[in-house]
Amino acid sequence: MRKTIVAGLLIGAFSVLSAGEFDAQANKDLKALKEYMEKKFATRKGAESYFPYTPKEELDKNFKWGLKGDDFRLGSYAYNKNGKEQYDEMNEMPPYEDNIDAGEELYKNTKFKNGKSFKDCFPDPAIKGEYPKFVKGKGVVTLADAINACLKENGEKPWDMAKGKMADLEAFFAHASKEKGKRYHIVINSKEAAAAYEDGKKIYYSQRGYLKLSCANCHVQGAGKRVRNEYLSPLYGQVTHFPVYRLAWEELGTLQRRIKGCEKNQGETTHKLDSKWMRDLIYFLTYMSNGLPVDGPDIRK
Amino acid sequence: MRKLALVTAFCAGLFANNLVDEAAKLDVKKVCDVKANGAAKVLEVAKKFNPEAVKLGVEFTRLGISNRAYIKYTEEAIKAKKKEVVIKYKVKGEEKTKKFPTDFAAWRACVFAIRALAQVKEAEKTWRLAIPGDGFKY
Amino acid sequence: MKKLLTLAALAILASGFANASNSDLVKEGKKIFNTKKLGNCFACHNANGKKINGPGTLGPKLQGLSMWPEQALYDKVYNPYKTNPISAMPPFGLNGVLNDHQIKAVVAYLKTIK
Numbered sequence: 001m002r003k004t005i006v007a008g009l010l011i012g013a014f015s016v017l018s019a020g021e022f023d024a025q026a027n028k029d030l031k032a033l034k035e036y037m038e039k040k041f042a043t044r045k046g047a048e049s050y051f052p053y054t055p056k057e058e059l060d061k062n063f064k065w066g067l068k069g070d071d072f073r074l075g076s077y078a079y080n081k082n083g084k085e086q087y088d089e090m091n092e093m094p095p096y097e098d099n100i101d102a103g104e105e106l107y108k109n110t111k112f113k114n115g116k117s118f119k120d121c122f123p124d125p126a127i128k129g130e131y132p133k134f135v136k137g138k139g140v141v142t143l144a145d146a147i148n149a150c151l152k153e154n155g156e157k158p159w160d161m162a163k164g165k166m167a168d169l170e171a172f173f174a175h176a177s178k179e180k181g182k183r184y185h186i187v188i189n190s191k192e193a194a195a196a197y198e199d200g201k202k203i204y205y206s207q208r209g210y211l212k213l214s215c216a217n218c219h220v221q222g223a224g225k226r227v228r229n230e231y232l233s234p235l236y237g238q239v240t241h242f243p244v245y246r247l248a249w250e251e252l253g254t255l256q257r258r259i260k261g262c263e264k265n266q267g268e269t270t271h272k273l274d275s276k277w278m279r280d281l282i283y284f285l286t287y288m289s290n291g292l293p294v295d296g297p298d299i300r301k
Numbered sequence: 302m303r304k305l306a307l308v309t310a311f312c313a314g315l316f317a318n319n320l321v322d323e324a325a326k327l328d329v330k331k332v333c334d335v336k337a338n339g340a341a342k343v344l345e346v347a348k349k350f351n352p353e354a355v356k357l358g359v360e361f362t363r364l365g366i367s368n369r370a371y372i373k374y375t376e377e378a379i380k381a382k383k384k385e386v387v388i389k390y391k392v393k394g395e396e397k398t399k400k401f402p403t404d405f406a407a408w409r410a411c412v413f414a415i416r417a418l419a420q421v422k423e424a425e426k427t428w429r430l431a432i433p434g435d436g437f438k439y
Numbered sequence: 440m441k442k443l444l445t446l447a448a449l450a451i452l453a454s455g456f457a458n459a460s461n462s463d464l465v466k467e468g469k470k471i472f473n474t475k476k477l478g479n480c481f482a483c484h485n486a487n488g489k490k491i492n493g494p495g496t497l498g499p500k501l502q503g504l505s506m507w508p509e510q511a512l513y514d515k516v517y518n519p520y521k522t523n524p525i526s527a528m529p530p531f532g533l534n535g536v537l538n539d540h541q542i543k544a545v546v547a548y549l550k551t552i553k
Contacts, residue, residue: 028434029432029433029434029435031434032432032433032434032435033433033434035433035434036433036434036437036439039439040439049439050439051496052499053496053497053498053499053500054496055496058496201432202428205428205429205431205432206424206428207420207423207424207427207428207525208359208417208420208421208424209359209361210361210363210413210416210529210534210535210536211529211534211536212420212529212530212534213527213529214424214428214431214525216431216432217431217525217527218497218527220431220432220433220437221431221437221525221527222497222527225495225496225497226495226496226497227482227483227495227497228481228482228493228494228495229493229495232497264362267361267362267363268359268360268361268362269355269358269359269360269361269362269367269368270362271358275358277358329533329535333535361534363536364476405538408535408538409535409538411535412533412534412535413534413535416533416534416535426524427524427525430524430525431525
């Protein structure tokens with residue numbers, strides 16, 4: 001009897017310990033990324049080595065230094081002073097407020113044919129920071145995937161994952177989460193989830209397309225540098241503000257939409273918005289903002 | 302034990318992508334040279350490798366024109382012995398056309414197909430060099 | 440004497456033509472450098488002594504390239520990965536973005552950068 005109890009305790013202890021090990025690598029990656037970004041944008045004095053090709057005048061006049069943690073939720077506006085000014089002006093009359101209202105309307109008043117509603121799938125709307133989740137048998141499920149799964153389960157047609165109703169409902173979820181001060185806390189608690197994270201990570205860091213660029217070329221090594229006149233945003237904090245009202249689109253769009261646009265610019269044939277490629281990539285991307293506040297919806301150029 | 306060996310061999314076969322390895326070894330300067338090999342032969346090379354690039358999700362698309370489109374329209378032009386390829390494609394739902402000399406289009410289709418696959422192999426060796434906390438030293 | 444003068448005249452004319460065709464090549468190279476849908480070099484590079492419209496900062500400001508051998512410039516544009524295997528600079532030649540003639544035009548323009 002005593003042997004069984006001891007054995008049981010040991011097995012229990014071991015499972016508790018090993019539940020932590022699945023996200024060990026991801027946490028290492030996140031810590032190293034945060035450290036790099038904070039060092040890069042720490043001081044004007046140390047900037048030359050990180051920005052060897054940026055004119056000194058630009059480093060002197062247009063950069064905000066001493067960035068830490070939550071600062072990075074603003075993306076390139078964290079360091080780009082001119083951009084931040086324009087951003088602040090635009091946020092005085094945020095163009096996405098209608099989207100939040102539309103999203104709230106969808107959440108509260110959409111009645112599926114079978115009588116159910118979004119409340120049955122998502123009883124608490126302050127859940128933006130929990131997605132994507134890894135679901136055994138399904139793989140990575142982003143919020144947009146979960147919304148479409150809810151629709152399908154209830155006999156309704158799935159929505160376009162790039163914009164429109166999908167973006168509006170995401171805006172409501174993001175806003176509800178932001179109001180409650182929620183932060184991103186993506187979870188990796190199985191071997192399969194860890195594999196999906198590693199897949200997304202490899203996608204992020206692999207060079208491809210006729211320009212032979214990886215996401216990292218621009219958003220890790222390139223963060224803070226410019227392509228023509230556009231400042232490149234950093235990987236750390238890259239997804240906190242979605243869904244995004246992008247001036248280039250003149251409307252609200254999802255993270256999936258933005259990634260697809262990026263693919264086009266890099267000379268690749270684009271991936272489907274609900275493909276494993278896209279979902280694994282978003283799993284990795286969001287984990288790299290773990291601990292940062294849910295900050296959407298928001299404006300970007 | 303034998304079952305394990307068979308399974309391992311099967312998995313190894315899956316991971317050892319022959320077309321990727323083959324493409325990685327080719328010299329695009331030689332293989333895609335239209336003056337030396339003729340447009341038709343060069344296009345055959347493109348037709349050989351591009352489907353695998355599509356399958357792996359690494360096909361090149363430049364300014365709205367996928368390599369599949371380059372190949373399709375160049376093949377038509379070569380068959381009809383035309384000196385110019387007219388490619389029809391869509392950008393944001395709008396129909397567009399672009400013209401290229403047949404030789405140029407065949408060369409590009411060939412290079413795009415081979416390099417899309419060769420880069421898969423190259424990325425295997427280089428991707429960790431960009432990761433802070435891993436291969437990226439700063 | 441007449442023959443010598445004629446030859447001299449022809450030589451001067453010939454070099455004039457050569458310069459004319461080189462200046463065409465330089466013009467073409469300049470266009471490739473500054474056009475988004477062609478080489479788009481100015482996305483990342485400024486160039487010394489040139490009026491570049493909003494050059495990016497991913498790559499160095501180009502200078503002293505007039506001193507480089509043409510082959511070295513060609514090789515760099517064709518495939519720049521000798522020093523940094525994960526460079527952000529695309530292999531314009533190797534990946535079929537610019538063909539041989541286009542790269543030669545870019546090189547002609549780069550040679551005018553002091």
